[in-house]
Structures are given as structure tokens and as C-alpha cells.
Amino acid sequence: MMQKLSENILDKFSMDFLRSQVLKNAYGNNDTVIAARDPRVLLAWYLFFGLVPWFVQDMTFLLGCFVLVMITTLLARVAGLVLLLFGVGVFSQTGYLLLVTWLFGGDASAIMPLLILTLKVATISLASVTVFSGLDPDRLANGLMWYGCPERLSFSISYAYRILPMLMEEFQNVLLSYRLRGNPPAHDTFAGKVRYLAYQVKIIMYAFYPLMLNTAKRSRTTVEALEIRGYRYAATNKEVRRIKLAGLRLTWDDGIFAALSLLWVAATLLLGTLV
Amino acid sequence: MGIIEIRDLCYTYPGAAQPTLNHVNLTVEQGDFLAIVGNNGCGKSTLCKVLNGLIPHFITGQFSGEVTVSGQNTLESDVGTLARKVGYVYQDFENQIVRPTVLDDASYACLNYGMTDYLDQGRRALAQCGLQGREEEYVWQLSGGQTHLLALAGAVALGPDILILDEPIAQLDPGHADRIYGVLRELNETYGKTILVIEHHTEYIADFCKHVLLLKDGQVSWMLPARQALARVEELQSCNIFPPQxxxxxxxxxxxxxxxxxxxxxxxxxxxxxxxxxxxxxxxxxxxAAMPRDHGPEAAALQGVTVSYRSVKGEPRVVFDKLDLSLYKGEKIALIGSNGAGKSTLMKLLVGLLRPKEGTVALNGTPLRDTKPEQLSRLISLVYQNPEEMFIKDSIEGDIAYAMQVRGVENWPEKTQALLERFRLTELAQRDGRLLSGGQMRRASLAIGVALNPGILLLDEPTANLDIATRREILRTLNEMKEITETVLIATHDMQLVCEWAQRIIVLCGGKVVADGTRDEIFGNTELAARVGIRPPEIFAMGRALDEKALCYTVPEFLSQFEGADA
Structure with a gap:
């Protein structure tokens, strides 16, 4: 039973799965409420929820923010893998401290600060998850460009998403070469399992070498094609920037989104002073 | 004056000892459809890169002579200006696509050059290339042929007078290849574009091109009307170009x-x-002789196999639905079908990379589920379509030795030497596989594939992206390999390979085995060929056009049937 389960998990957690999750995360949810927002509004929104919680100690306010970003994360229909990473991340940052303190009989004076810290980290992470995986990369790039980020950065973001699936497929094939031709240590005993794990890690590291060379070979064409297609030309041309940003438009819904968030924050602040 | 005028052009790549282009003179008229042919390394791609200004503006080197494109001297112009006159589609066109959605990519260049109506330009180009209705799709949803059309649309969007395509159909099945050339003809005849293709498939040159240019050692041998050019059989063959059968x-x-x-x-x-x-x-x-019906024991079997891929949105895509198939020991099997019919998926299933959602895959009677992939390698081996992904060491000697070395196979150094010898790689033993030529890379990947002496060898498109001469060489290697490998399965679009090599042919269409038999049974069935979009070699069609009963697959077979006297 246990073996079946572990096999099943490994099965699910294949390169193929990662690839589909990355794509899903980037482009699979472009019809959600969050994805439809103007990227400039979302970035400003993120600036608030990504920064302010650090400087506030008020429990009610933090809880309020946490609930709000949780709702937006749900609205953005973020891919499961990202949420899992979020969970692991928060736990490994501060969550384990909270758990340990509580288990070993720490009292409220010890638990409260840790709880607040965990809440802060969770709120900020969820706000990032909402913005960076709820928006499709191109809209995000355009939003960043509007705020004055260099064209190169915004191009890199959208190009990374274009090339990532290709890289992962290639990596998968290189790994398969190792798997088919390699000879891993037997892993029936515990020591064998450790050796097997070490072997796997080693193979993953080795696999980067062919991956890099293959990518370098591919990019020769990409570099020339970018040159022909006017990439360098656009990077220095103000007019192109204007055309690109012309696609950004504020709608009433953006206003409602901002107003609702504001209202929510105000309400939690009010509640905080009442309690 | 022609749309392209080249006067006494010499060009040497940086660091190269010999010039790649040597006193080239050429005039191409407006509205021509020109095929450029020549041996590997004769300067075809270099010549094309001279026309769009990449040479000498982006790739430096020694450049002399004069190149005029649409009245513009390339030396006095820049890449940006020339890109609007000359569109270029690379041989590895998928690396040319940089944006995630179809319309985005088609209009990308127009946006970069600051055209305010860039989306309309993109839409228009997509319509001209037959991709209307796919504007919002993501590029990874497209098939190989559609991706090529998108790369073409990206070039067409800027409204160039000249389009250059480097081996446009090398990776495509005949259906998609016809579509590409159909689009090119339309662009040429309706929109008046001048088209240059680097092409090895002389059947397509005969059907579509107006002129042929032969390059030899960086020089223009001649430029002639297509029909006259293709009739120069001996001269072409001496340059490793094979005229239509x-x-x-x-x-x-x-x-x-x-x-x-x-x-x-x-x-x-x-x-x-x-x-x-x-x-x-x-x-x-x-x-x-018909295929012997009494076959050996079962080497591999698929039973009730169902496979589907996750998709980014919506329902998973079902590739196979309850597929049953058996392969027997000693068979030489060709697996054919159009792009996306499930050929690669079938191979991935057999090596255990993919697991079926339902059903079982068994090798030698043992279900794959009970075998670890590492133990599989003595039973079955897969040579990928893309040989680069098989090179995991920094020399091909290391690559061939790897599997034997880590298993401590007895005498592995000697066995490696023998394999290098057998595949004519001894001279190249210390080179990195990625830096070899297409044919050498392919031979190296075959050597890696057979290193552990597997019972079943799977080859995914072993002749894709190769010129005809190299294809012949690989075919020869495959024939030589018959004695050292027991069961071989090749997935391919190359019907000459199928006819000259395979004993059993399996036709996949829409995830189902629609036909399974000898070449006479498969190609003799005209209705089947039309339905699944497979096309026998040209000489076969020729034979049947003369006599319905003639089934000849190679030129010598045709000759022996129609020659009358001695065979």
C-alpha cells in the first residue's frame, strides 16, 4: 500500500506534470476576475499588500488582510503546485517555529509574535501569488513597463514563459537518456535508498550540462530571428513603447476592485480600533 | 534589373580559412520561384543570410562584392530596413517563434518596427498563410506544419517582396508539406512575392518551382528553368542531389x-x-515474396491501452483509446501516419516513459509495470528524433561507452571501439556529438542506441532533417544493422525508407491502427492511402499510372518491370 502510494506520488510529480502546471499557471486561467484586472491596478494593489503588513503589528488588520488575499488567490484559480509550494514555503520560514513553540508548551507571550510573523509572511506570499500567477505574463510585463521597468525585463518575462516548456521537455528527454542508459544503485535497503537518492540528485546535476549546450545551440537561431524581427530596434524606440502600452485600459471593474479592497482594509482597521 | 542582383560576392566566415561564397554572380527576377540546391556546406544558407543583411551586419567576416535587394544595396542598408524587403524562415523554425500566442507572434515584428496597425498586419499575414481562425491559440497547441506556417506568417507580416525558406518541409509529413507549398504558390502567384527555397526534395521542385540554382563549392554552377535543371541527372547526382525518381x-x-x-x-x-x-x-x-505469416514469439504487446495528455485548459486530449498491438521477434516494422497520429506516444509507452491510463504494455510477456526503467535498457532502446538529447557526455566515445561502463559490461572499451568502427565514427570519437553534421549525429545516436544490444530497437524519425544523400547513408546503416538487432520499429514519414527497409508496416491514424501488413497491402490500397494521407514514393505512383497492377517501390524495380528485356 505504502509503496503504491509513493509510486503514485512520483508518477504524478513527473516533468510532464511540472510542465503542464507551469503552463496552467501562466496561461490556463486568463478568464478569472483577477486576470481581467488592469495590471497597473494589480501592481499598485500588490505594492500595498506586499509592503504594509511588514510594518503593522495589529492582529485584526493582519487577519483581515490575510482573509482578503486568500479570497483573491481563490479568485485567481492558482495552480495546485504553486499553492503547495506556498504551504511548504510558509511552514519552512516560520510555521515550524510556531508549531514547535506550541507543542513544547510555550505560552501566549511566545506564540503571539510567531503567529503574527507567520500571518505576515503568509499574507505577503499570497498577495504575490495572486498577482504573479493570476495575471498572464504578457499583461504583467506590460504593467511593469508602464511603471518604467526596462523593456528588456518585460521581454524576458514573457520570453521565459515561451521557452520554459521547451526547456522542460528537453530536460525531461536528457534525464530519460540517463534513466535508460544509467545503472542506479539498488534501493531495497535503507542505505540503498539513501544512495539511490544521492544518485538521482547527481544525475539531475549532470543533466544540466547537455541541457545548457543544447539550449545554446537553439538560441543561435533565436538571436538572429530576434534581430530580423526588430527586437533591438524596438528596445530604443519610444513610439513602440507607446503602442504596446496603448492596450492597457482602466475599466469600472478595476475601480470596483480597488474600492472593495480599500473598503475591506478600512473595515478591518475600524474593527481593530473597536476591539 | 532583377529584384536580387549579386555582383562578384565573396564572403569568408570569421576565423575560416576558405571563403564560403566565392565570386558569386546572380540575378533573380521579380516574381520568380527559385529552388537553391547544392551539397551540404556549399554555402546555400550563407547566401540566403547575405540577402537579408544578417551578413555582414550581424555576422561579421570578410565581405566583398555588391548585393542589391529591391534596389537597395545591403551594405548601405541595415537589418531592420532589409527585414521589410526580405522575409526569412529558418530550418529550425520553432526557435524563431518568440511569443506565446499565434496573433502575437505573427504581429511581433510589425509592433517592433512601430506600425500602429500591427494587429491587422498580423491578421492579414495569418490569413495569407492559411492560419485564420487560430489567432488566439497558444503556439504549443500547433502541429509542426502549423508552426511552420506561423513562422512564415511572421515573415510575411512585414510585407516583404522576397521570402526565403530554408528547407521548409524537412520535418513534415506529405500532407503538411503540400499545404506549405500550396501557401507558397499562392503567395507567389496571387501576391507577387519572389520566393527562394533551399530544397532537397526534387519532387517538390518539379511541381512548384520555376527555376533551379545549383551552388557548388561556394560558386554558382548554373541557374536554369526547373525542368531543364532536373534533367541534368548526372551533374546533380555528382553533387548528391537526386532528381525526381x-x-x-x-x-x-x-x-x-x-x-x-x-x-x-x-x-x-x-x-x-x-x-x-x-x-x-x-x-x-x-x-x-509475401511477408511470412508465421511469426516468432511476441516481443512486445499492448493490450487495451488508453493514453491521454493533460491539456492547459479543458479536457485532456485522448491519444489512444483501447489500443491493441503486438510486435513479434525478428520483425522490421515501420510505423507511419501523419503528424500527431500517436507514433511518438507509442514509442514512449514501449520504453515506459509514459504509463497508460488503462491497459497493459508488456515486453517478452512481462508487464512493464513490474520492470524498472533502468532494467529495461537491455530489452529495449529508443533513439530520439532529436539526436542532441542523447548526448550526455562530452565526446561520442564517452556517450557510446556510458551504458556499458556503468554496468561494468565485460570488455566495454573494446566493444566501444568496435561500435565506433562499425558506424564509421572512429575519427570523430573525441568530438562532442552536438557539433557533428546531421548524418554523423544520426549515426552516433544509432551507435548509442545499440550499445547494450537490446532485443527491441525503436527509432523515431531517423531520417528527418537530412538531405537525400545522408538519408541514403542512414538507410545503408540501417540495412547493415539488420543483422545485429533483432526487432526494430521505425516511426517515419520517409516512404522511400519504408519501402526499401520495412517488412511490416503499421499505419496509425487518429490513435487507431487502421492498417497493418506488407508494403503491397498498404500502398496497393489506394483508398487507404488517400484516407490517412500517406503517399507512396513517386516511382510507385508512376508505375501504377502506367499499369494498375504494377507495384514497384524503387527505381531499379521500376526498370526491371518496364524494361522489357534483362532485369
Whole structure:
């Protein structure tokens, strides 16, 4: 039973799965409420929820923010893998401290600060998850460009998403070469399992070498094609920037989104002073 | 004055000892459809990069002479200006696509050059290339042929007068290849574009191109109307270019005096009908041996296999639904079908990379589920379509040795040497596989594939992206390998390979086995061929056009059937 389960998990957690999750995360949810927002509004929104919680100690306010970003994360229909990473991340940052303190009989004076810290980290992470995986990369790039980020950065973001699936497929094939031709240590005993794990890690590291060379070979064409297609030309041309940003438009819904968030924050602040 | 004028062009790559282009003179008229042919490394791609200004503006080197494109001297111009006059589609076109959605990519260049109506330009280009209705799709949802059309649309969007394509159909099945050339003809005839293609498939040159340019050692040998050019059989063959099979057959018959000495050689099946009309087919022919029906024990079996891929949105895509298939020991099998029919998926299933959602895959009677992939490697081996992904060491010697070395196979150094010898790689043993030529890379990947002496060898498109001469070489290697490998399965679009090599042919279509048999059973069935979009070699069509009962797959077979006398 246990073996079946572990096999099943490994099965699910294949390169193929990662690839589909990355794509899903980037482009699979472009019809959600969050994805439809103007990227400039979302970035400003993120600036608030990504920064302010650090400087506030008020429990009610933090809880309020946490609930709000949780709702937006749900609205953005973020891919499961990202949420899992979020969970692991928060736990490994501060969550384990909270758990340990509580288990070993720490009292409220010890638990409260840790709880607040965990809440802060969770709120900020969820706000990032909402913005960076709820928006499709191109809209995000355009939003960043509007705020004055260099064209190169915004191009890199959208190009990374274009090339990532290709890289992962290639990596998968290189790994398969190792798997088919390699000879891993037997892993029936515990020591064998450790050796097997070490072997796997080693193979993953080795696999980067062919991956890099293959990518370098591919990019020769990409570099020339970018040159022909006017990439360098656009990077220095103000007019192109204007055309690109012309696609950004504020709608009433953006206003409602901002107003609702504001209202929510105000309400939690009010509640905080009442309690 | 022509749309392209080249006067005394010499070009040497940085660091190269010999010039790649050596005193080239060339005039191309507006509205031409020109095929550029020549040996590997004769400077075809270099010549094309000179036309769009990448040379000398982006790739430096020694450049002399004068190149004028649409009245513009390339030396006095820049890449941006020239890009609007000359569109370029690379051989590895998928690396040319940089944006995630179809419309985005098609309009990308227009946006970069600051055209305010860039989206309309993109839409118009997509319509011209037959991709209308796919504007919002993501690029990874497209098939190989559609991706190529998108790369073409990206070039067309800027409204260039000249389009250059480097081996446009090397990776495509005949259906998609026809579509590409159909689009090119439309662009040429309706929109008046001048089109240059680097092309090895002389059948397509005969059908679509107006002129042929032969390059030899960086020099222009000649430029002639397509029909005259293809009739120069001996000269072309000396440059490793193989004229259409119909032309080869006619040439051989003329040599033997069976066709009058002065006849113009036919280049297409239509022309062949008239030229070969006086010939009669020998009636009493020894019937070719049919496939032995008593086959060996089962080597691999799929039972009720269902596979689907996750998709980014919506329902998973089902590739196979309850597929049953058995492969027997000692068989030489070709797996054919159009792009996306499930050929690669079937191979991934057999090596255990993919697990079926339902059903079982078994090798030698043992279900794959109970075998670890590492233990599989002695039973089965897969040679990828893309040989680069098989090179995991920094020399091909290391790559061939790897699997034997880590398993501590006895005498592995000697066995490695023997394999290098067998695949004619001894000289290249220390080179990195990625830096070899296409044919050498392919041979190296075959050597890696057979290193552990697997019972079953799977080859995914072993002749894709190779010119005809290299394809012949690989075919020869495959024939030599018959004695050292027991069961071989090749997935391919290359029907000449299928006809000359395979004993059993499996046709996949829409995830189902629609036909399974000998070449006579598969290609003799006209209705089947039309339905699944497979096309027998041209000489086969020629034979049948002359005599419905003639089944000849190679030029020598055709000759022996229609020659009358000695075979």
C-alpha cells in the first residue's frame, strides 16, 4: 500500500506534470476576475499588500488582510503546485517555529509574535501569488513597463514563459537518456535508498550540462530571428513603447476592485480600533 | 534589373580559412520561384543570410562584392530596413517563434518596427498563410506544419517582396508539406512575392518551382528553368542531389536506348505518362515474396491501452483509446501516419516513459509495470528524433561507452571501439556529438542506441532533417544493422525508407491502427492511402499510372518491370 502510494506520488510529480502546471499557471486561467484586472491596478494593489503588513503589528488588520488575499488567490484559480509550494514555503520560514513553540508548551507571550510573523509572511506570499500567477505574463510585463521597468525585463518575462516548456521537455528527454542508459544503485535497503537518492540528485546535476549546450545551440537561431524581427530596434524606440502600452485600459471593474479592497482594509482597521 | 542582383560576392566566415561564397554572380527576377540546391556546406544558407543583411551586419567576416535587394544595396542598408524587403524562415523554425500566442507572434515584428496597425498586419499575414481562425491559440497547441506556417506568417507580416525558406518541409509529413507549398504558390502567384527555397526534395521542385540554382563549392554552377535543371541527372547526382525518381528512371532508360536519345526527360508523374507510354510492362513477373505469416514469439504487446495528455485548459486530449498491438521477434516494422497520429506516444509507452491510463504494455510477456526503467535498457532502446538529447557526455566515445561502463559490461572499451568502427565514427570519437553534421549525429545516436544490444530497437524519425544523400547513408546503416538487432520499429514519414527497409508496416491514424501488413497491402490500397494521407514514393505512383497492377517501390524495380528485356 505504502509503496503504491509513493509510486503514485512520483508518477504524478513527473516533468510532464511540472510542465503542464507551469503552463496552467501562466496561461490556463486568463478568464478569472483577477486576470481581467488592469495590471497597473494589480501592481499598485500588490505594492500595498506586499509592503504594509511588514510594518503593522495589529492582529485584526493582519487577519483581515490575510482573509482578503486568500479570497483573491481563490479568485485567481492558482495552480495546485504553486499553492503547495506556498504551504511548504510558509511552514519552512516560520510555521515550524510556531508549531514547535506550541507543542513544547510555550505560552501566549511566545506564540503571539510567531503567529503574527507567520500571518505576515503568509499574507505577503499570497498577495504575490495572486498577482504573479493570476495575471498572464504578457499583461504583467506590460504593467511593469508602464511603471518604467526596462523593456528588456518585460521581454524576458514573457520570453521565459515561451521557452520554459521547451526547456522542460528537453530536460525531461536528457534525464530519460540517463534513466535508460544509467545503472542506479539498488534501493531495497535503507542505505540503498539513501544512495539511490544521492544518485538521482547527481544525475539531475549532470543533466544540466547537455541541457545548457543544447539550449545554446537553439538560441543561435533565436538571436538572429530576434534581430530580423526588430527586437533591438524596438528596445530604443519610444513610439513602440507607446503602442504596446496603448492596450492597457482602466475599466469600472478595476475601480470596483480597488474600492472593495480599500473598503475591506478600512473595515478591518475600524474593527481593530473597536476591539 | 532583377529584384536580387549579386555582383562578384565573396564572403569568408570569421576565423575560416576558405571563403564560403566565392565570386558569386546572380540575378533573380521579380516574381520568380527559385529552388537553391547544392551539397551540404556549399554555402546555400550563407547566401540566403547575405540577402537579408544578417551578413555582414550581424555576422561579421570578410565581405566583398555588391548585393542589391529591391534596389537597395545591403551594405548601405541595415537589418531592420532589409527585414521589410526580405522575409526569412529558418530550418529550425520553432526557435524563431518568440511569443506565446499565434496573433502575437505573427504581429511581433510589425509592433517592433512601430506600425500602429500591427494587429491587422498580423491578421492579414495569418490569413495569407492559411492560419485564420487560430489567432488566439497558444503556439504549443500547433502541429509542426502549423508552426511552420506561423513562422512564415511572421515573415510575411512585414510585407516583404522576397521570402526565403530554408528547407521548409524537412520535418513534415506529405500532407503538411503540400499545404506549405500550396501557401507558397499562392503567395507567389496571387501576391507577387519572389520566393527562394533551399530544397532537397526534387519532387517538390518539379511541381512548384520555376527555376533551379545549383551552388557548388561556394560558386554558382548554373541557374536554369526547373525542368531543364532536373534533367541534368548526372551533374546533380555528382553533387548528391537526386532528381525526381521519374526523371532518374527515364534517364536510365534513355541510357539503355529504350527511350530515344533526344527526348526531354519527364520530371513529374503527369509528364512521365506521356514519356513512358511506348513501354510495355513485363507480364510474367516473379511475385515478390509475401511477408511470412508465421511469426516468432511476441516481443512486445499492448493490450487495451488508453493514453491521454493533460491539456492547459479543458479536457485532456485522448491519444489512444483501447489500443491493441503486438510486435513479434525478428520483425522490421515501420510505423507511419501523419503528424500527431500517436507514433511518438507509442514509442514512449514501449520504453515506459509514459504509463497508460488503462491497459497493459508488456515486453517478452512481462508487464512493464513490474520492470524498472533502468532494467529495461537491455530489452529495449529508443533513439530520439532529436539526436542532441542523447548526448550526455562530452565526446561520442564517452556517450557510446556510458551504458556499458556503468554496468561494468565485460570488455566495454573494446566493444566501444568496435561500435565506433562499425558506424564509421572512429575519427570523430573525441568530438562532442552536438557539433557533428546531421548524418554523423544520426549515426552516433544509432551507435548509442545499440550499445547494450537490446532485443527491441525503436527509432523515431531517423531520417528527418537530412538531405537525400545522408538519408541514403542512414538507410545503408540501417540495412547493415539488420543483422545485429533483432526487432526494430521505425516511426517515419520517409516512404522511400519504408519501402526499401520495412517488412511490416503499421499505419496509425487518429490513435487507431487502421492498417497493418506488407508494403503491397498498404500502398496497393489506394483508398487507404488517400484516407490517412500517406503517399507512396513517386516511382510507385508512376508505375501504377502506367499499369494498375504494377507495384514497384524503387527505381531499379521500376526498370526491371518496364524494361522489357534483362532485369
Amino acid at each position: 521519374v526523371t532518374q528512371a527515364a534517364h536510365a532508360l534513355r541510357e539503355r536506348g529504350l527511350l530515344p536519345a533526344g527526348t526531354e526527360l519527364p520530371t513529374t508523374v503527369e509528364e512521365g505518362k506521356a514519356a513512358f507510354a511506348p513501354l510495355a510492362r513485363k507480364t510474367a513477373l516473379p511475385h515478390p
